[in-house]
Amino acid sequence: MLKRIFDILFSLFILVSILIWLIPLIALLIFMTTGERPFFFQERVGREGKPFSIFKFRTMKGYPPVNDPLLSAEETFRITKMGKTLRKYRIDEFPQFLNVLLGSMSIVGPRPERQQFLDNIIEEIPQYSALQSLRPGITSLGQIRFGYADTFAQMKIRARYDLVYLDNLSLWTDIKIIMYTVVVVIKGKGK
Known part of the structure; x- marks a missing residue:
């Protein structure tokens, strides 16, 4: 309950103080x-x-294949010039604060995966299924320690960091991950 209250208050603060003007600006620049439409669902x-x-x-x-999801490495040719910048500074993730307010995500939690990739990870790392008890996060220990995964091997490495997070759940852990994330965003350490 405390984590959910924190998520809502933190998201409202970010939305009202920064994203209320940044989201329309970025959306206009993308268009x-x-x-193309500036948002991706x-x-x-x-x-x-x-x-x-x-x-x-x-x-x-364009749009990715629906029935045959591709890894990031297989789709690099589709990334726009502006998209590279948005990814580098993790700005592409900012609309997910709306997901947090809607209750489908948390500020900090395991990386939200597509079903096929999740199934593949669980097949290789069965204990990863325990993470399904948590809301997925905008940021995660795996995201700040490893970053975006371009291959399945990289996804497995990032998944192991998320398992470490599961063993260390606390509001203080979330706050530390958020602080590290701010550093990653400011330094542009995203891929």
């Missing part, structure tokens, strides 16, 4: 530079295995 697996639509800024041209 002006690509001519994709089905991900949430808490207790329930699917939800994740909100992100569009960083790629």
